[in-house]
Amino acid sequence: MRRNGAKKSGFSIKGAIGFFALMAVVIQIAVMVYDYIIQRTTDKGLIAILILVIVVALAVACTVVDIIRRKIMVDRPVNKILEATERITAGDFSVSLTPMHAYGKYDEYDEIMENLNTMVAALGKSEILKNDFISNVSHELKTPLTVIQNYATLLQEKDLDEESRRRYAKTLFDASRRLTNLITNILKLNKLENQEIKPEWETFDLTEALTQTVLGYEELIESKRLRLECDLDEIVIRSAPGYLDLVWNNLLSNAIKFTEAGGTVGVTLKRQEKNAVLTVSDTGCGISPEVGARIFEKFYQGDTSHSGEGNGLGLALVKKVIDILGGEISVRSEVGKGSTFTVILRGVQNEK
Numbered sequence: 200m201r202r203n204g205a206k207k208s209g210f211s212i213k214g215a216i217g218f219f220a221l222m223a224v225v226i227q228i229a230v231m232v233y234d235y236i237i238q239r240t241t242d243k244g245l246i247a248i249l250i251l252v253i254v255v256a257l258a259v260a261c262t263v264v265d266i267i268r269r270k271i272m273v274d275r276p277v278n279k280i281l282e283a284t285e286r287i288t289a290g291d292f293s294v295s296l297t298p299m300h301a302y303g304k305y306d307e308y309d310e311i312m313e314n315l316n317t318m319v320a321a322l323g324k325s326e327i328l329k330n331d332f333i334s335n336v337s338h339e340l341k342t343p344l345t346v347i348q349n350y351a352t353l354l355q356e357k358d359l360d361e362e363s364r365r366r367y368a369k370t371l372f373d374a375s376r377r378l379t380n381l382i383t384n385i386l387k388l389n390k391l392e393n394q395e396i397k398p399e400w401e402t403f404d405l406t407e408a409l410t411q412t413v414l415g416y417e418e419l420i421e422s423k424r425l426r427l428e429c430d431l432d433e434i435v436i437r438s439a440p441g442y443l444d445l446v447w448n449n450l451l452s453n454a455i456k457f458t459e460a461g462g463t464v465g466v467t468l469k470r471q472e473k474n475a476v477l478t479v480s481d482t483g484c485g486i487s488p489e490v491g492a493r494i495f496e497k498f499y500q501g502d503t504s505h506s507g508e509g510n511g512l513g514l515a516l517v518k519k520v521i522d523i524l525g526g527e528i529s530v531r532s533e534v535g536k537g538s539t540f541t542v543i544l545r546g547v548q549n550e551k
């Protein structure tokens with residue numbers, strides 16, 4: 200990557216003039232010595248030796264100048280770069296090279312050093328992300344696995360009454376479902392990030408798709424004694440229904456999960472010119488600004504009282520999908536009062 204203002208060529212006019220002047224002085228001295236001796240002798244043998252000496256002296260002088268020039272201009276930066284690449288290969292991402300010239304007078308080696316710095320910074324960042332990801336996944340795997348181990352041991356007890364057996368079996372089932380959800384979500388996110396799956400675009404009835412998703416939650420909403428309010432415009436859209444399913448499911452399940460009995464969950468779908476605007480709102484615990492700033496991060500869970508019910512991947516998936524579809528997602532919330540997630544999608548097809 201070339202930087203604006205940085206000098207772009209390794210060729211330096213100043214250096215070339217200096218080298219030329221030095222060579223001119225050396226050759227001039229050689230000519231003067233030759234001239235001095237030739238005026239004092241006619242011995243051809245001596246003159247031949249003299250020419251040989253002068254040629255050798257000139258060759259030695261050129262070689263010495265070249266060695267010094269290479270030491271300063273090539274070996275120094277190359278050794279610096281070599282040493283840095285060895286440290287990077289050994290896993291040291293704290294490497295930062297200082298260019299040999301001031302900014303604006305960069306030669307090619309300075310450019311390589313700057314590019315190497317940028318590369319190492321990016322590598323260091325992805326290494327941190329990778330380590331964080333591994334430690335998050337390990338943590339999320341450990342919790343349900345410990346539950347499974349403990350309850351499997353309890354189930355082996357003799358004289359276990361029917362009620363306890365059923366309770367332990369349910370806990371085992373919940374923990375294994377949590378593991379399955381975790382792995383499914385990680386795989387989905389991974390595929391989305393690596394663009395292994397592409398959205399399948401089609402024109403479809405968004406209102407109908409949304410209604411079906413909401414109906415799927417009716418039982419859960421009733422069992423939690425929540426009220427459901429829906430206000431959906433008729434909208435046909437060109438988008439990816441499979442991807443959007445994931446969005447509605449995550450937003451709705453969050454709204455239900457974070458709202459106490461007696462609360463309300465609302466879904467609206469409105470048309471604004473060529474955009475479809477969907478909101479999923481609740482009168483639940485709400486989100487503080489500090490938590491709100493991080494909810495779309497992988498594995499982030501703000502409300503620890505519900506942390507046993509998920510892995511903090513839902514909204515990361517939602518955000519990824521919305522980004523891929525070219526839409527927008529935002530959240531408005533007040534602690535203790537509730538939250539409203541708003542999704543804007545382009546591609547509305549039906550005329551008004």
Ligand SMILES: Nc1ncnc2c1ncn2[C@@H]1O[C@H](COP(=O)(O)OP(=O)(O)OP(=O)(O)O)[C@@H](O)[C@H]1O
Binds near residue numbers: 449499510515538
């Ligand atoms: N409707 C909501 N009300 C209050 N807090 C919310 C709401 N939706 C999300 N959050 C906060 O954002 C965090 C991240 O949400 P996300 O959906 O990514 O994870 P999760 O629901 O905890 O787990 P998962 O989605 O993996 O089951 C939640 O843990 C919670 O703190």
Ligand SMILES: [Mg+2]
Binds near residue numbers: 449452509512
């Ligand atoms: Mg969730």
